Amino acid sequence: MDEICTGLCRLMVDSGAEAGLAQFVSLLVGVLLVSGVPLLTVILLIWIERKVAARIQDRIGPNRVGPIGLMQTFADLLKLLGKEDITPTSADRLLYNVAPLVSFASVVLIWAIVPFTPFHYGVDLEIGALFFVAVASFGTLAIMVAGWASNNKYALLGAFRVVSLLVSYEVPLVFALLVPVMLAGSMSMLDIVNAQSGMWFVVLSPLAFIIFYISSQAETGRAPFDLIEAESELVAGFNIEYSGMKFGMFFAAEFLHVFTNGILMALLFFGGWMGPFYYESPLIAFAWLGAKGGVIYLTTLWLRNTVPRLRIDQIMAFNWKFLVPLSIANIVLISLALKLLQELNLAPRQLIGASIIDMLPATIVLLLINGALTMYLLGILRRRGQEARREAQAAPAQFARATAATAD
Incomplete structure (x- = not known):
């Protein structure tokens, strides 16, 4: 650009x-x-x-x-x-009308830091990753404002759900985002992509990618985290009072946010535009970025149409009891391992320009750490599942005893 x-x-x-x-x-x-x-x-x-x-x-x-x-x-x-543009008589007209614009603009602004090719991008900010987190938060604010300004109880309940969901899942998302930032040694999106010339970050830390993917699903309100609308519970969620192009802007922001997250994951974990012959033409580099982001986007669509919605308590418990501790443990272990490998000269101190051979020892060690952490957490989940099944099996007997005691 x-x-x-x-x-x-x-x-x-x-x-x-x-x-x-x-x-x-x-x-x-x-x-x-x-x-x-x-x-x-x-x-x-x-x-x-x-x-x-x-x-x-x-x-x-x-x-x-x-x-x-x-x-x-x-x-x-x-x-x-x-469609007729209807504004409720009891609504806050200014905030009611501004909220859809802020929601859509918060997604479009993210594209300013997206490097489409090594030489074609809006702006190369040194704090590009931080800019993404900050701008994406405006979407949460817009939804909360839309629910409150509508002066509708269902819209307000939907907005409360959104705030609790998005704010909670921003924590593991930021921790997962710190992994590629730490590996690249920079917050610039261009530097993060260039640092993957030797090895994609999804190979170095697959857990960080999984955490980022799950958190981004929650950020966009897609299944199994689609509590934003929850038609069977909240009629239409926070945008129940919106019609015409105002509703269309919320609708477009949701669709675009999902694809934007796919492009960001391609940049952060899959080498962005890097692929065979990407240096031959900007169109080839752009096609590689679009293909990687498109595949991630299609997996999101697949999950949306196959996975049922979870309850709000299940979603919050999964985040604070599982996802947040996992993200903290992942970033701590990776930072310690990377520092140790660099001190032992087994990993380059600057990943930009590093080859696959240079990254091989670090890749093996980091993969072993991710595998060990995954096995440990799966063991915890297995034990909790067994405890939950035992409690479920014991519940009828406890109910029968309580009923008998009441009858006596």
């Missing part, structure tokens, strides 16, 4: 335009290019998700508007534009 903006600025200056105006116009074009990618992507994502859901449920899906239903999303967009 820098090349495009710089070239446009130089062209305008050579044509006689003022330097300040040329710089402003070039920056504006860059912003439109970066934001245009997710805006166009969300149109395709909605069609893909509907087709995948139909395939899993033995249906056809969109097939009437355009070839294989490709224009169905545009038809739905026109329908939403034609």
Whole structure:
């Protein structure tokens, strides 16, 4: 993007335009290019998700508007534009109208730090990973504001659920995010991808990827964490009072957030654009990034249409009793092991430019640590499962004894 903006600025200056105006116009074009990618992507994502859901449920899906239903999303967009925009009389009008914009903008802003290729990105922030966490939190705030400003009890209950869910699962997500940051020695998304030239971080710490994946599922409110709407309990969740394009913006933000998380996981754990012949052309590098993010996105769709929703108490217990301790133990063990390996000269102190041979000892040690930690935690889960089954089997007998004692 820098090349495009710089070239446009130089062209305008050579044509006689003022330097300040040329710089402003070039920056504006860059912003439109970066934001245009997710805006166009969300149109395709909605069609893909509907087709995948139909395939899993033995249906056809969109097939009437355009070839294989490709224009169905545009038809739905026109329908939403034609809907009456209703604002409840008792709602806080300012916050009610701003919330959908903040929700969608919080997702689009993440794409500013996404490096599509080694030379094409919005901005290379030194605190790119921190920027992602901070901007993503605005989506939580927007949902809470939308539920409160609607002045509807179901919307407010849905917003409370969202806040408790998203704030809780941000803890393991941040701990999992710290693993690639620590391995790369930088918060820059560009440096994190370049540090995976020798070995993808998903190989060095598969547990961090699993924790990040589960937490991102909760962040987007997808199954089995889809408590945000919970139609059978909360009618339509926090957006029950929204209609028209305001509802459409919440809808688009959800779809885009899922795919954005897939792209981020591809950057953080799967080497981003790195793949065979990626250096030959920016299009090949861009295709590798899209393919990796697309595969992760499709697994999310598969889970959404096959896994049932959990109760709020089960979700919170899983997070605070299992996921958070696991993420803390994982980052502590990896940091200690990495420091020890570097002191013994078994791992490079700078992963950027390291080869597979350089990373082999560290890979073996870190994989053994992840495997041992996984086996230990699976043993704990197995014992807890056995205890729960014994309690469930003993419950009828306890109930019978209590009933008999009451009768006596």
